[in-house]
Amino acid sequence: MSQIAGVLEKLEGTSVYETLVQMEAAYERIACEQKQWYDAAKFYCPEGCGSCCEGFEPDLMEGEFLYMAAWLIENQNDIALQIAQNKFPFDNGKTCPLFNPASPYHCSIYNGRPFICRLFGASSFRSRNGDKTWRPCKFYPDDILAAHKPPLAKRQYSESETLQVLGAVPPLMSDFTESIAASASGETELIRDILPPTIRRLLWLINMNDNGNDNPNGSPSGAPPMAA
Ligand code: SF4
Incomplete structure (x- = not known):
C-alpha cells in the first residue's frame, strides 16, 4: 500500500506526480529484494545500531527529496510544517537532522x-573489475562477525563467496541509484538545504490543485506554507 496515497491523489496532474510514483516503486523493489536477502541470509544490522547515521547527512537526488517531503506531509504533517519553516526537530548540527537519538x-x-539509508548495510556493489561484490558494513561489530557461522571478516566477498557464506547476495546498489539518477538533473542537495523549500513547494502545488487552478506547475510566490 502506498505510503503517500493522500498526497499523490492531491498532486495528480502536476510535474512531480510521476517522479513520486517512480520513487515509491523503486523503494518497494528494494524492500522486496532485501526481504529475499534477509530471508535467505539471516544477516541483519545489530538492533538499535544507527552508527551509519551519526556524523552523516545524505546528499539527495531530486526524486529522493521530493519523496521525503511528500512522505512527511502525509505521515507527519506537524513536523513537515516545522521543517518548512527551517526548524528540524532533532537537529544538533552534527548529524543527520532527521536522526532521533532517543528512539531505538x-x-x-x-x-x-x-x-x-535503505541500501547501506544490505546491498552489494560492483568492484573495480565490475564483479558483484559484498562487504559487511564498516560499523558491524567484529565480535558478531566472528561468531557468525561461518565466521565473517570486514573484507570484500565475491559473488560466489557471498553465496557460499550467506546463501544469497543482497541487491546491487547501482541498479537503483543509476536508474533514478538517469532521469534526474544529476545535482544533489543536503537534507537541511533542500527539504524546507521542497515541502513548501509541494504544499503550494497541493493548494493550487485543491483550488482547481489549471496551471499547478508554476512557481510558489513565497506564500506561507499551508497544511495539506
Ligand atoms: S535519513 Fe534517517 S536513516 Fe538516513 S541518515 Fe538521516 S536519520 Fe539516518
Missing part, C-alpha cells in the same frame, strides 16, 4: 528515507 529506531522518517 533512530531515523524519524524511516519509511521516507533516501536510497543510501
Whole structure:
C-alpha cells in the first residue's frame, strides 16, 4: 500500500506526480529484494545500531527529496510544517537532522528515507573489475562477525563467496541509484538545504490543485506554507 496515497491523489496532474510514483516503486523493489536477502541470509544490522547515521547527512537526488517531503506531509504533517519553516526537530548540527537519538529506531522518517539509508548495510556493489561484490558494513561489530557461522571478516566477498557464506547476495546498489539518477538533473542537495523549500513547494502545488487552478506547475510566490 502506498505510503503517500493522500498526497499523490492531491498532486495528480502536476510535474512531480510521476517522479513520486517512480520513487515509491523503486523503494518497494528494494524492500522486496532485501526481504529475499534477509530471508535467505539471516544477516541483519545489530538492533538499535544507527552508527551509519551519526556524523552523516545524505546528499539527495531530486526524486529522493521530493519523496521525503511528500512522505512527511502525509505521515507527519506537524513536523513537515516545522521543517518548512527551517526548524528540524532533532537537529544538533552534527548529524543527520532527521536522526532521533532517543528512539531505538533512530531515523524519524524511516519509511521516507533516501536510497543510501535503505541500501547501506544490505546491498552489494560492483568492484573495480565490475564483479558483484559484498562487504559487511564498516560499523558491524567484529565480535558478531566472528561468531557468525561461518565466521565473517570486514573484507570484500565475491559473488560466489557471498553465496557460499550467506546463501544469497543482497541487491546491487547501482541498479537503483543509476536508474533514478538517469532521469534526474544529476545535482544533489543536503537534507537541511533542500527539504524546507521542497515541502513548501509541494504544499503550494497541493493548494493550487485543491483550488482547481489549471496551471499547478508554476512557481510558489513565497506564500506561507499551508497544511495539506
Ligand atoms: S535519513 Fe534517517 S536513516 Fe538516513 S541518515 Fe538521516 S536519520 Fe539516518
